[in-house]
Amino acid sequence: MQCPRLYELPPPPTGHAGWPWTEETAPLPATGPDGQPWPLISVVTPSFNQGAYLEETIRSILLQGYPNLEHILIDGGSTDDSIAIIKKYERWLTHWVSERDRGQAHAINKGLARCTGEIFNWINSDDYLLAGALRNIATAFPGADAVAGVVLNFNEKGSQEYLVPGPLDAERIIRSESTTRWHQPGFWFRREGVPACGGIDESYHYSFDWDLTIRYLSLFPRVNHIQDVLVHFRLHPDSKTTSSWERFMQERYRILQKLSETSTQPLVRAACLRRIRELDWWTFVNKIRNDRQRSRLQRAFQLAAAACRNPRTRLTRFTLGAMRQVLWATIPTEAEKGVSYESTH
Numbered sequence: 001m002q003c004p005r006l007y008e009l010p011p012p013p014t015g016h017a018g019w020p021w022t023e024e025t026a027p028l029p030a031t032g033p034d035g036q037p038w039p040l041i042s043v044v045t046p047s048f049n050q051g052a053y054l055e056e057t058i059r060s061i062l063l064q065g066y067p068n069l070e071h072i073l074i075d076g077g078s079t080d081d082s083i084a085i086i087k088k089y090e091r092w093l094t095h096w097v098s099e100r101d102r103g104q105a106h107a108i109n110k111g112l113a114r115c116t117g118e119i120f121n122w123i124n125s126d127d128y129l130l131a132g133a134l135r136n137i138a139t140a141f142p143g144a145d146a147v148a149g150v151v152l153n154f155n156e157k158g159s160q161e162y163l164v165p166g167p168l169d170a171e172r173i174i175r176s177e178s179t180t181r182w183h184q185p186g187f188w189f190r191r192e193g194v195p196a197c198g199g200i201d202e203s204y205h206y207s208f209d210w211d212l213t214i215r216y217l218s219l220f221p222r223v224n225h226i227q228d229v230l231v232h233f234r235l236h237p238d239s240k241t242t243s244s245w246e247r248f249m250q251e252r253y254r255i256l257q258k259l260s261e262t263s264t265q266p267l268v269r270a271a272c273l274r275r276i277r278e279l280d281w282w283t284f285v286n287k288i289r290n291d292r293q294r295s296r297l298q299r300a301f302q303l304a305a306a307a308c309r310n311p312r313t314r315l316t317r318f319t320l321g322a323m324r325q326v327l328w329a330t331i332p333t334e335a336e337k338g339v340s341y342e343s344t345h
Contacts (some may be wrong), residue, residue, distance in 0.1 A: 012059075303319065
């Protein structure tokens, strides 16, 4: 489908202006810079009761001026005004459905099953693409298995954070290296590679994108990085990223355990086992540090003895900081509180 022009779409709600309400991306020519037709891009939007944001998401995808797009919208049976919004734009949607599903991962898989494009990603119904995003993604794809661009996290209070993707491979993501920053809506796949690496695991509800990206990159490692901001990622009280971070972390631990046993890549299995040992150690240290039933000396001795049994892994700044806190009751720094499972979202 050729993206529609602004004048073809329904008028925006009263009081809405700017992108993507009263602005559009200029239509692209039929062929790209290499003289070839633009690759077909498939975008899936999973949604459930997101009527407050859904129209902005839809318009940001349709107004890309891109000549070869399919947009599939999978609604989970919304009871707000989502269906009315979808029907306003249904003539430009490749497919849409509203019915109960088993969660976000299931909804994305339902959309993916209908996709035929060369390039694929999902854009959630509370986020939106920036003008020209699809052009920038398609231009960067030749010779790559994936494209990673910048994502802007924002909230309604005006807080903003740019997530610029760093070096990306499966092992770096597993280790949560501080230089490895990425965000799902800014990471675009070759569609055929998604089922080839096992697809989206519907048993996960919070970190299925993390799991998918690790498995994908373990088989398809070539990533082209671009410095363009592709997506605005909305943080609000009802978003899973804001309200359920502990569940994300618990799920990622389960993913590490599963990949350590099932990955076909020995380096991935080894990286998962190392990460599990690190996380288990941090849990142990925090438990001892917070145990007020024993004296400071007893707790410090237990930490020191346990660290010396595996100094390479355990004798770290985090451990030394915990021992110092136990002995002198200092206020822990952020580094001493423990290292996050994930440095990217």
